[in-house]
Amino acid sequence: MDIAQNNTGEKVNTISTSLQTNIDHLKQLFKDDDTIIFRDFENAENQKIKCFIVYLDAMVKTDSINEFIIKPIVEGRIRATASDLLNILIKRVLLNCDLEILPDNVRLAEYLINGYTLLFIENITSAIAINTKGWKVRGIEEPPSETIVRGPREGFTEALNVNISLLRRRLKTPDLTFKFKELGSKTKTKICISYINGIAQESIIAELEKRLNMINIDGVLDSGYIEELIKDAPHLPFRTIGTSERPDVIAGKLLEGRIAVLCDGSPVILTLPYIFMEAFQSPEDYYNNYMFSSLNRLLRWFGYLLTTTTPSIYTALVTFHQELIPTQLLLSIAEARQGVPFPTIVEALGMLTVFEILREAGLRMPKPIGQAVSIVGALVLGDAAVNARLVSAPMVIITALTGISSFLIPQNISIIVVRLTLLLLSAFMGLYGYMYGIIGLTISLMTVRSFGIPYMLYVGTGTINFDSIKDTAIRAPLWFMTTRPKFIGKDSQRQSGELTKEKKVR
Numbered sequence: 001m002d003i004a005q006n007n008t009g010e011k012v013n014t015i016s017t018s019l020q021t022n023i024d025h026l027k028q029l030f031k032d033d034d035t036i037i038f039r040d041f042e043n044a045e046n047q048k049i050k051c052f053i054v055y056l057d058a059m060v061k062t063d064s065i066n067e068f069i070i071k072p073i074v075e076g077r078i079r080a081t082a083s084d085l086l087n088i089l090i091k092r093v094l095l096n097c098d099l100e101i102l103p104d105n106v107r108l109a110e111y112l113i114n115g116y117t118l119l120f121i122e123n124i125t126s127a128i129a130i131n132t133k134g135w136k137v138r139g140i141e142e143p144p145s146e147t148i149v150r151g152p153r154e155g156f157t158e159a160l161n162v163n164i165s166l167l168r169r170r171l172k173t174p175d176l177t178f179k180f181k182e183l184g185s186k187t188k189t190k191i192c193i194s195y196i197n198g199i200a201q202e203s204i205i206a207e208l209e210k211r212l213n214m215i216n217i218d219g220v221l222d223s224g225y226i227e228e229l230i231k232d233a234p235h236l237p238f239r240t241i242g243t244s245e246r247p248d249v250i251a252g253k254l255l256e257g258r259i260a261v262l263c264d265g266s267p268v269i270l271t272l273p274y275i276f277m278e279a280f281q282s283p284e285d286y287y288n289n290y291m292f293s294s295l296n297r298l299l300r301w302f303g304y305l306l307t308t309t310t311p312s313i314y315t316a317l318v319t320f321h322q323e324l325i326p327t328q329l330l331l332s333i334a335e336a337r338q339g340v341p342f343p344t345i346v347e348a349l350g351m352l353t354v355f356e357i358l359r360e361a362g363l364r365m366p367k368p369i370g371q372a373v374s375i376v377g378a379l380v381l382g383d384a385a386v387n388a389r390l391v392s393a394p395m396v397i398i399t400a401l402t403g404i405s406s407f408l409i410p411q412n413i414s415i416i417v418v419r420l421t422l423l424l425l426s427a428f429m430g431l432y433g434y435m436y437g438i439i440g441l442t443i444s445l446m447t448v449r450s451f452g453i454p455y456m457l458y459v460g461t462g463t464i465n466f467d468s469i470k471d472t473a474i475r476a477p478l479w480f481m482t483t484r485p486k487f488i489g490k491d492s493q494r495q496s497g498e499l500t501k502e503k504k505v506r
Helices: 019-029 062-075 085-093 108-113 160-170 202-213 223-230 247-255 276-280 290-319 327-336 344-364 367-387 393-406 414-447 498-505
Strands: 036-042 050-056 099-102 116-121 127-131 176-183 189-196 242-244 259-263 269-272
Touching: 019 036, 019 050, 019 108, 036 062, 050 062, 050 108, 062 085, 062 116, 085 099, 085 116, 085 127, 099 108, 108 116, 160 176, 160 189, 160 247, 160 259, 176 202, 189 202, 189 247, 202 223, 202 259, 223 259, 223 269, 242 247, 247 259, 247 269, 276 290, 290 344, 290 393, 290 414, 327 393, 344 367, 344 393, 344 414, 367 393
Parallel strands: none
Antiparallel strands: 036 050, 050 116, 099 127, 116 127, 176 189, 189 259, 242 269, 259 269
16 A cells, blocks of 8 residues: 655655654644653764653653763763764663664554653664563552461562562463453553463463463453453353462462463462362462361362352251251340340341452452451441341351351452352252252352363362372472473473472381
């Protein structure tokens, strides 16, 4: 296709030899934008070397511009002809390790928005893009959503280059690979695919790249956008893509053959494939004694069972199956329910809704106030509701047990959906409804896959063996875990078996 020309005969998408023409073009490009800064200057000894720089305010380090761009050109002794001037500036004058020659004006705006300073020279039809990024970033600190007692205290930040450096510090291998893409027609958000070459499966990498290439959206502001657009089983409440703000967790996942997706502007990193077992694992499990870690994992499984099934079983027994309750307990429940005008299902729904309101209010309010509101609100409302005969005392106990148990598995939205589904089925069909719900839930989970990997990996009887259960509901000693998770990593060998043999001899 022919390229249009302006009145001077120059091609529209080429950089003009006239500095004023280039300035006018940039002012038209960033119309009514007061953050764009222009600065013209010339060499002190050779006034024929005239330049101007342009950058966006608050996106650059002005000290770097003054010290490494303006000062060398203004004060330097530059001996060069017009044809050699560009080369001389790049090789002998400009003190910056990251710069690029732009032969046209197609990508000028992109470089400016990304924190580069553009240098234009009189009678030169190319510009120099110099990296002078200097915006403020949040410091590295412990993630508030993944606090632990023992282990590293570092967490990811919103700066992509900082997050990459945190991973490189932990995985000092040339096999650690980073591939970059841009998503969002307006935001141009840079994302990074990270994996260890030789461990991650090529088929999973190819599937991830295929799904990312299919994304056509105007803006990506957080990794949550990407998660929702590429996840398997999007209509199920269960997570099929893992998330973490901890570099040690992501490094451990990469060593197992998983793939990480980093998003510029987000401290939350995605990992895939993701299986159901991972929801009950904590990074601290690998830093403590294996017996204590295994006990904690079993406790989380028990907590998940309590928080999802306790309200439904209680409702089914009290409503339909009173004969299964011991006589003394049944009499106590009947006495506590005297004067309560609502059926058990209404009690349960009301109390669980109030608990979720208090939990959400405590989470969104300032931390010191939020804790007080959660504790005082639960105590006052629970006691007032019992005294007013709006709910029974056993239901308050059931709600408290359900709510406290849910904190053992943080950030798991599936808990609320599963609990509500089982509660409604139990309220209409008793224990039969509860069993139908469990069967339907199991069938649904067994059919889900995460990037080709079965979501319930190591749960079905066909995949259970000694090697597969070393790091699932329990954690075996590190000297026993000689292989990586089956089906996820390509290179299955994690360590030699010599240490295992020595431990057995001891």
